Amino acid sequence: MSATSLLMPKMGESITEGTIINWLVAEGESFEEGDILVEIATDKVDNEVPATSAGVMQKHLYDANAVVAVGEPIATYLAQGGDAEKAINPSEKKESQPTKAQAPKKRAKPKVAPATRTIVSNENVFVSPLIDSIARKHHISYEEIARIPGTGTKGRLRKKDIMQYIDDGRPFQFAQPVAQPDPDAYKIPNLKLDKGKGKIVEMDRMRQMIADHMVYSKHTSPHVTAYVEADLTEMVQWRNDNKVAFQEKHGERLTFTPLFVEAVAKAVEEFPMINVSVDGKNIIVKEDISIGMATALPSGNLIVPVVKNANQKNLVEIAAEVNRLSSLARENKLGGDDVKGSTFTISNVGTFGSVMGTPIINQPEAAILATGIIKKRAEVMERPEGDTIEIRQMMYLSLSFDHRIVDGYLGGSFLRKIADHLEQFDTTRAL
Structure with missing residues (x-):
């Protein structure tokens, strides 16, 4: 065996240096042809050096996060x-096209380690060009690749791993992948609660889906709920005065829901x-x-x-769509497209x-x-001639929001804007 230098490869005409993200082969560790030795980042892309x-x-002449000039x-x-000459600088090898499973992401800060390319549930499995070529030749899917134990650094697949797997008759070809448990994940305690006795009612399929969706939402999004109250007196009066004429003119019932949808879309x-x-x-x-x-x-x-593209519809169009969807819901006739895209x-x-x-967020919103x-209450109203107590049509609005991406200022301001649109309803608008 002869000592050989691995050089920082040239990864583009304008690239003069690269950042070592991660060494995938440790000092003293052996590797096969096609194994990924190191991950390199530039200001444009990430690259794996096979x-x-x-x-x-x-x-290793440099540690992770070191910035090294091309050719060093x-x-x-x-x-x-x-x-040996070919092994000195792997950048001279014709650059292989990344597979769909390993397509590199653009980097804003090259010194930050990239997310591991994942297939199915095994986060340590990625597909190098050599592994991909072998898998395609033997018609091995990415899902099946994810089930093959890897002997490389951090469980990465080597050529000998997939060849041994093929020689063994592909034992995991039809097995279901099992995700590795996260040791830091929260574990639900088994409290052995007394759930009482009574009639057993089995959940129907929709109820099971709703239950799963609600638990998932609460587990995924840290919920925060903000509240405001709105004076809807003018809007309620306008709707009461015009609902009959609205239906006669447009053939649609005018409930409060279209008015709420309109205000929310504006906000x-x-x-x-x-x-x-x-x-x-x-x-x-x-x-949208x-x-x-x-x-x-x-x-x-x-x-x-x-209600699709609600901000592009006028009140008549919103009312027609609300009535159509409500009617289909009552008759259990909603189509798949009617409940998608919110x-x-x-x-x-x-x-x-x-x-x-305190509503639960409808994921992934x-x-x-x-x-x-909407309830009549006695409210203190500030008038130019002085404060008065009047009977007003009041309503509470509450907004639950995902605190990962919506902070209190945004959530509160948005909620207040909805209330403003309802309170400042244009009572002179034409039907």
Whole structure:
């Protein structure tokens, strides 16, 4: 065996240096052709440097996070056969195309270690070009690859691992992958609670899905709930005065729900960071504003039909869509498209006589609004001639929001804006 230097590869015409992210082969550890030796980052992309021949890692000349000029030695190793000159600088090898499972992400700060490329449930498995080539030849899926034990650093797959797996007859070809337990994860204690005796009612499929969705939401999003009250006197009076004429003219019933949807859509336009979802460490700001409205089915279960692009509809169009969806819900005839695509949800708990509620976020949204019952109350009103006590139509609004991405200022301001739109309702608007 001869000592060989591993050089910092050139990874682009304008690239003059790279950052060592992580050594994947330790000093003194052997490796096979195609094994990934080190991960390198530039200001443009991440790259994995594969071994072009088998060998033994002799010494790392730089630690992780070190910035090294292109062409400088970063390690020495003892090559076993193969073309020594070819092994000196792996960047001279034609750059292989990354597979879908290992597509590199752009980096803003090259010294930050990237997320491990994952397949199914094994976070330590990634597919190098050599492993991918072998897998394709033998028709091995990524899901199956994720079940193969790796003997490389941190469980990474080597050529000999997949070849041995094939020689063994692919024993995990039809096995179901099992995620490794997280030792730091919260474990639900088994308290052996006395749940009492009585009639057993088995949950139907929808109730089971709702239960799973609610538990998932509370587990995923740290919920914070803010409250405001709104004076809806003018809006209620306008609706009472015009609901008959509205139905005669447009053939649609005018309930309070279209008015709430309209106000919320306007507020979302003014606070777009409410209209978001979390994707790992990224925030997706939605282009569409589609308002879901929690609706009770005849079975008692809840479903969330969606008013698509609510901000682009006028009151007549919103009312027509609300009536259509409500009617389909009562008849259990909602289609798949009717309940997809919501970016924000309203739950009208006032329908059941509740003064206010603390709704659970409809994942993957960032917030949900609950509207309470509209109730007459004596309120102190500030008038130019002095304070007076008047009977007003009041309603509490509560907003539960995901505190990972929505702070108190944004959540409170957004909620107040919805109340302002309801309180400042234009009573002179034409039908």
